[in-house]
Amino acid sequence: MKKVSRLMFSALAFLTIGSTMAVSIGAVSADEVADTKASMTNLSAENSALLAKLSAAQDKVASIDSQVSNKTVAIDDAQKNIASTDKEITEVAQKIVKVQAEVQSRKAVLKEQVIALQKRAGDSVSGNVYVDFIVNSDSFSDMVSRASVVGKLNQANKEAMDAVANSESKLATLKQEQVTKKANLVNTKAQLEKDQAQLTSLKADAENEQASFQQEVDGHKTQLASLQSQLDAQTAAAVEAAKKETEKATIAPTVAPKTGSDNTPAPTPAKTTTVAPSGANTGSLVGNALQFIGTPYAWGGAQPGGFDCSGLVWYAAKMAGINLPRTSQEQSTVGTKVSLSELQPGDLVFWGGVGSAHHVGIYIGGGSYVHAPTEGQNVTTMSMQYYKPDFGRRL
Structure with missing residues (x-):
C-alpha cells in the first residue's frame, strides 16, 4: 500500500x-x-x-x-x-x-x-x-x-x-x-x-x-x-x-498561451497592391496619354520625343481636340474643380493650388493616374497611394 x-x-x-x-x-x-x-x-x-x-x-x-x-x-x-x-x-x-x-x-x-x-x-x-x-x-x-x-x-x-x-x-x-x-x-x-x-x-x-x-x-x-x-x-x-x-x-490544467492583448492572434498587415488602371479605354485623353508610357521626361518638353508634366497633358489634349494652356499653373484653372473622391477617368489631377499648381497628371481610374514624373524618369502610371494629388479638374 x-x-x-x-x-x-x-x-x-x-x-x-x-x-x-x-x-x-x-x-x-x-x-x-x-x-x-x-x-x-x-x-x-x-x-x-x-x-x-x-x-x-x-x-x-x-x-x-x-x-x-x-x-x-x-x-x-x-x-x-x-x-x-x-x-x-x-x-x-x-x-x-x-x-x-x-x-x-x-x-x-x-x-x-x-x-x-x-x-x-x-x-x-x-x-x-x-x-x-x-x-x-x-x-x-x-x-x-x-x-x-x-x-x-x-x-x-x-x-x-x-x-x-x-x-x-x-x-x-x-x-x-x-x-x-x-x-x-x-x-x-x-x-x-x-x-x-x-x-x-x-x-x-x-x-x-x-x-x-x-x-x-x-x-x-x-x-x-x-x-x-x-x-x-x-x-x-x-x-x-x-x-x-x-x-x-x-490530465492536468493548462494555461492557454496568449497571442495578443485581446487574446486573439495578431492580424497580418494588409499588403499594398497597385490597382490596375480601369480607365485605359474610357476616353481619348486617357488613351492618348497612355500611348506615351516610357517616353523620357524633358524640361519644357511638349513633343513625343520628351515631355514635362504639363507638356504631356497639353499634347494628349491637343490630340483629342482639346485646347489647353501650356503650363500646369494655367491648366489648374481650366474646367471645374472636383474632389479626389469624385475623380473620373480623364479628369486632370494637380499638386499645389489652383493657379499655382506645380505638377499635373491625368486620372485613369482605379486610384491611378498617368504623368511625366521628373527629369531622369519616363512617363508612367502611379497609384495615388504613393503620391497623392491635392485636387482634380474636370474639363
Missing part, C-alpha cells in the same frame, strides 16, 4: 511539474508574439512618418521640375524674340540704306535742275541760279512764269527732302528701339538661364533627400517583412502549444 502511495505521489508531482512547465512555455510564447507585434506597430508608425516625408520630398522635386520647365519655355520664347528682333533690325537697316540712296538720288535731281536752269538763265546777274533764271526772262509774263516754276521746284524739292529726312529719322529711331529690345531680351535670357542653373542645383539636393527617404522606407519594408515572418512563426508555435495543452487538459 505504501508502494502504491509513493507511485501516486510521484505521478502527481510529475503532473504538477509538467503543468508548470507548460504554463511557462505558453507565457514565453505569448510574450514573444506581443513583443513582435509591438515592434511591428512601432516600425509601421515610423514607416508612415517616412512615407509622409517621402511624399513631401517628391512634391518638392515636382515643384522644382515645374519651375525649371517654365524657365525652359521662357528661355525658348526669349530666344525666338531675339531672333525676331534681329530680323527686324536687319530689315530696318536695309530700309535706312534705301532711304539714304533716295537722298542721294534727290540731290542728283536737284543738281540736274540747277544745271538746266543755269543753261536757260544766261549771263549771271546775282550769282544765284534761280534769281538769274527769273531776271533774265524775256518779258514780264515770262518772268512770272519762271518765278512760278522756281517756286514749284523749290516746294517740291523741299517736300521730297523733308519726306526722306523724316523717313530716315524714324527708321533710325526704330532701329535703336529694336537694338534696345534685343539687349533687354539677351539680359532676360541670361537671367533665366542663371535661375534655371540654380534650380537644377536645388533639384539635385531635393532628389538626394528623396532618395535617402526612399532608402529608409525600403529598409522598413524589409524589416516589416522579416517581423511578419517572425510573427507568423511565433503565432503558429503558440497555436500548436495551445493545441497540445488542450489535449492534456484531461
